[in-house]
Amino acid sequence: xxxxxxxxxxxxxxxxxxxxxxxxxxxxxxxxxxxxxxxxxxxxxxxxxxxxxxxxxxxxxxxxxxxxxxxxxxxxxxxxxxxxxxxxxxxxxxxxxxxxxxxxxxxxxxxxxxxxxxxxxxxxxxxxxxxxxxxxxxxxxxxxxxxxxxxxxxxxxxxxxxxxxxxxxxxxxxxxxxxxxxxxxxxxxxxxxxxxxxxxxxxxxxxxxxxxxxxxxxxxxxxxxxxxxxxxxxxxxxxxxxxxxxxxxxxxxxxxxxxxxxxxxxxxxxxxxxxxxxxxxxxxxxxxxxxxxxxxxxxxxxxxxxxxxxxxxxxxxxxxxxxxx
Amino acid sequence: xxxxxxxxxxxxxxxxxxxxxxxxxxxxxxxxxxxxxxxxxxxxxxxxxxxxxxxxxxxxxxxxxxxxxxxxxxxxxxxxxxxxxxxxxxxxxxxxxxxxxxxxxxxxxxxxxxxxxxxxxxxxxxxxxxxxxxxxxxxxxxxxxxxxxxxxxxxxxxxxxxxxxxxxxxxxxxxxxxxxxxxxxxxxxxxxxxxxxxxxxxxxxxxxxxxxxxxxxxxxxxxxxxxxxxxxxxxxxxxxxxxxxxxxxxxxxxxxxxxxxxxxxxxxxxxxxxxxxxxxxxxxxxxxxxxxxxxxxxxxxxxxxxxxxxx
Numbered sequence: 001x002x003x004x005x006x007x008x009x010x011x012x013x014x015x016x017x018x019x020x021x022x023x024x025x026x027x028x029x030x031x032x033x034x035x036x037x038x039x040x041x042x043x044x045x046x047x048x049x050x051x052x053x054x055x056x057x058x059x060x061x062x063x064x065x066x067x068x069x070x071x072x073x074x075x076x077x078x079x080x081x082x083x084x085x086x087x088x089x090x091x092x093x094x095x096x097x098x099x100x101x102x103x104x105x106x107x108x109x110x111x112x113x114x115x116x117x118x119x120x121x122x123x124x125x126x127x128x129x130x131x132x133x134x135x136x137x138x139x140x141x142x143x144x145x146x147x148x149x150x151x152x153x154x155x156x157x158x159x160x161x162x163x164x165x166x167x168x169x170x171x172x173x174x175x176x177x178x179x180x181x182x183x184x185x186x187x188x189x190x191x192x193x194x195x196x197x198x199x200x201x202x203x204x205x206x207x208x209x210x211x212x213x214x215x216x217x218x219x220x221x222x223x224x225x226x227x228x229x230x231x232x233x234x235x236x237x238x239x240x241x242x243x244x245x246x247x248x249x250x251x252x253x254x255x256x257x258x259x260x261x262x263x264x265x266x267x268x269x270x271x272x273x274x275x276x277x278x279x280x281x282x283x284x285x286x287x288x289x290x291x292x293x294x295x296x297x298x299x300x301x302x303x304x305x306x307x308x309x310x311x312x313x314x315x316x317x318x319x320x321x322x323x324x325x
Numbered sequence: 326x327x328x329x330x331x332x333x334x335x336x337x338x339x340x341x342x343x344x345x346x347x348x349x350x351x352x353x354x355x356x357x358x359x360x361x362x363x364x365x366x367x368x369x370x371x372x373x374x375x376x377x378x379x380x381x382x383x384x385x386x387x388x389x390x391x392x393x394x395x396x397x398x399x400x401x402x403x404x405x406x407x408x409x410x411x412x413x414x415x416x417x418x419x420x421x422x423x424x425x426x427x428x429x430x431x432x433x434x435x436x437x438x439x440x441x442x443x444x445x446x447x448x449x450x451x452x453x454x455x456x457x458x459x460x461x462x463x464x465x466x467x468x469x470x471x472x473x474x475x476x477x478x479x480x481x482x483x484x485x486x487x488x489x490x491x492x493x494x495x496x497x498x499x500x501x502x503x504x505x506x507x508x509x510x511x512x513x514x515x516x517x518x519x520x521x522x523x524x525x526x527x528x529x530x531x532x533x534x535x536x537x538x539x540x541x542x543x544x545x546x547x548x549x550x551x552x553x554x555x556x557x558x559x560x561x562x563x564x565x566x567x568x569x570x571x572x573x574x575x576x577x578x579x580x581x582x583x584x585x586x587x588x589x590x591x592x593x594x595x596x597x598x599x600x601x602x603x604x605x606x607x608x609x610x611x612x613x614x615x616x617x618x619x620x621x622x623x624x625x626x627x628x629x630x631x632x633x634x635x636x
Contacts, residue, residue, distance in 0.1 A: 011470070018471040023483070030487035130365065137366070141560065141612035143567045143584075146605035149591055157595045263478050264568055268591075279572070282482045290483065297476035 008309060012302040019298040020291065024068060027287045028061035055081070068291070078288035082281065087292045090277060095296075097167065098262060098273035101196070104189055106254060108197025113204025114247070118240065120205065121212030132205070139202035145264040148195040152268065155191060162191045165270035192269040196262065200254060207250055211243040218242070245316050252308025255300050326389045326411050326422070333386040341376035357625045364621035373614035377607070381429035390420035392427040393579045403597040413599040415589055421600060425607055428581035432563060432608070435497055435582070439562035442501025444508055444555045451512025452539050452547075456520055466513070472506035478568070485574045493576065496569075500562055508554045515547040522546070549626035556619035560612040567608055583608050 043051075052058055056067065071078060077087040116136065120129045139147070156164040168185050215221065216239055224238045263275035278293035280286075345368050352358025361367055380387055390396065390410075401418040404410060412421040454465040484499050485491055491499065519525065520543055528542045544551075563583075569575035570584025571591070578585050583604045590600030 011467075014467075015470050015474045019474050022471070022475070023480070026480070026483055027487070030483070134366070137613055137616060138609060141616055142609040143564050143571075143587075143605060145568060145571055146587060146601070146608070149587075149594055149601050150605070153594050153598050153601070264571065267572070278479055279482060282479065282486050285487065290479070294476055294479050297479060298474045301474045301476070 004313075005310070008306055012306050015302050016295065016298050020072075020295050021065075023291055023294045024065055025061060027290060028064070030285075072295075077292045080281070080286055080289045082284040082286040082289070087288050090289065091274070091292060091296065094272060094274045094277045097271060098266070098275065100189065101192055101262060101266070101271060101273060104193035105196035105200060108193060109200030109204055109254065110251075111201075112197070113201035114208055116201065116205035117208025118212060118243075120209045121216070121243075122235075124209075124213060129209075133209075136202040136205045139198055140206060142199070144195060144199050145268055147199060148192065148265050148268045151191050151195055163188050165268075167271060192265050192271055196265055204247075204250060204254075208243065208247060211246045212239060215239050215242045245312060248311045248315065249308050251311075252304040252306075255304030326409065330387055330389045333383065337376060337379045337383065337387055340379055341372050344375040345372045361621050361625035364617075364624050366617040367621035370614040370617035370621065373610055374618065377429050377433065377611055377614075380426050381433050384423075384426040384430060388420065388423040388426045390423045392419065392423040392581050395419055403593060403600070405597075406599060412603045413597070415586075415600045416593050416597065417589075421586075421603060424581040424586050425583065425604055428583045428586055428604065429607070431493070431576055431580060431582040432566060432584070433611070435493070435500070435566045435576070436559040436563040436611075438497045439500040439504065439566070440555055440559040442498060443504040443558055443562070444551065445505075446501070447505035447508025447554070448512050448544070448551055450505070451509035452516050452544055454509070455513040455516030456535065456539050456543060458517075462513070465509075469506045469509050472503075475503070477503050481565075481569060482572070482574065485569065496566075496575065500565055500569075504558060504562060504565070508551070508558065511550045511554055512547060515550050516543055519543050519546045549623075552626065553619050553623045556615055556622055560615040560619075563608060563612055563615075 056064060068078070077091070079085070080087050080090055083090050116132055120132050123129045152164055155161045167188050168181060221234060221238055224234045229238075262273060263279055265271065266273045266276040267279065274293060274296070278290065278297075281289035281293060348371060349362050349368065352361060396410075396414065396418045398418045401410070401414050403416050404414045404418075406413040410420050410422065412425065415421055415424070450465055450469070454462040480503060481499065485496070525538060525542050528538050533541070566575055566582065567584035567587065570582050571588045573585075573588060575584050576582035578589065586604040587601055587608075590597065590604070594601050
């Protein structure tokens with residue numbers, strides 16, 4: 001188990017390293033001058049030349065790459081070109097916002113998704129299953145950002161139940177008591193989290209329904225019934241328990257979905273998180289910030305997979321025996 | 326819309342229904358075909374797909390206006406659905422139904438071609454890795470691991486935003502190149518089991534080379550997951566194209582694609598919601614249909630799954 005874990009962690013580190021390298025050279029290979037984003041067209045050419053020299057952008061990409069790695073090893077992510085501040089500071093501000101959004105979305109995703117999936121499996125091929133099956137198929141198929149726009153239109157613009165963007169009330173919040181502000185933040189959180197959560201929940205429900213039905217056909221379920229176990233016991237101890245195993249894998253796969261979904265959702269709801277930061281950084285050719293964002297994203301993806309593998313191995317003794325990767 | 330366009334639309338509906346009927350009759354001869362149509366939403370999925378494909382092909386006949394023509398910027402700006410503009414007009418006074426019908430050409434082609442690139446690459450890599458195993462497998466699959474860990478939306482943003490506005494063909498290629506990793510894993514797993522069969526050993530004993538064994542004996546018997554994954558991946562590419570166009574870096578306006586029609590409408594969400602609603606519904610319908618067909622194909626091509634579900 002320990003050797004397996006060490007190998008998996010080493011492989012994960014190697015994957016992240018490869019992703020970082022690829023991104024670095026992709027950015028270095030992009031045509032066009034550095035420091036010539038939309039904001040910098042007006043800058044005096046002499047000043048720009050001096051800046052390029054100071055940033056070390058006149059050197060060959062391999063030289064810059066080695067320097068970048070050396071800095072990275074010391075935990076230094078560099079300075080952002082466009083924000084004129086350390087990348088680490090900008091990330092430290094954005095990450096909690098994205099985690100809040102992703103956490104809330106994950107909660108909605110799994111609560112609703114698991115509930116629906118299990119309920120559908122119990123009513124399989126009957127009316128509730130068919131209706132819910134079509135609803136989840138629809139939610140699974142819509143563009144996430146479009147669903148966000150529609151929720152925004154209905155609950156924000158027409159019904160005015162929820163604010164149409166941002167994270168908090170910009171006028172009142174810094175000055176009024178913090179209880180009000182906490183509630184205000186939650187109120188701003190509802191629509192973006194619901195958008196991401198509902199799309200995720202549709203996928204989770206479809207997956208969980210299939211997992212429940214697959215387990216229902218296994219021999220040990222028939223054995224349990226034959227031994228005279230109550231229907232409730234068969235369901236909870238045998239069927240649900242085994243169906244939840246595959247759910248753990250889904251948990252690891254949810255990380256990248258929330259991250260990519262968040263890019264557009266953060267744009268639509270003006271949520272100052274990672275996705276928006278990274279998108280702006282790319283459009284402004286801010287290489288240090290882009291590199292850091294991609295690094296962070298790939299760490300999350302790899303960590304999610306690793307966590308899922310470890311959890312599955314911990315929960316299911318059959319996996320440990322095989323031990324192939 | 327003119328009467329001829331309405332009539333053409335009616336014919337389109339009829340043709341879509343006829344396609345479903347014809348397919349159902351033809352496939353009734355095979356066990357897999359019957360299983361496919363036994364799936365509750367398979368026929369609907371085929372019908373919706375047929376409808377949108379016919380609309381895309383016959384776009385000039387089922388619409389009455391040019392999709393790029395600004396009809397009357399004063400009188401016809403952001404008009405709700407009416408008899409002359411059946412889905413309303415956008416903020417530039419262009420007919421929304423025309424933009425969606427002509428947009429189907431671009432969006433569906435991007436989806437189909439992107440899928441083709443992704444499935445071809447995924448199948449080749451998966452087959453080679455699974456068939457040759459050892460170091461070939463190790464190298465290719467570590468590459469796939471890296472590809473799966475790449476935050477795809479960021480990579481696409483970097484490629485498209487920094488390398489300048491890409492022509493449509495390159496956009497399709499870039500989307501395809503970043504979408505094949507999952508498929509290659511599926512194909513590899515299937516090939517690993519197929520390669521152990523006796524007929525593969527027989528072919529090799531008869532002196533067939535690696536490429537011949539893979540294409541003639543292994544892949545045809547590993548086709549089921551490839552076909553299912555192809556159906557599902559068109560939908561994914563469609564959604565990706567929509568997202569990129571929404572961010573303003575996908576299909577370049579004024580050429581209509583479903584993604585950039587939504588992007589055009591989104592700023593006027595409160596005053597002209599139909600310009601956002603209808604193109605999004607078109608995407609949702611097509612992707613739903615593709616997912617339904619994908620599910621039905623899985624049931625039809627993998628009898629084991631079916632057996633489990635019916636107990």
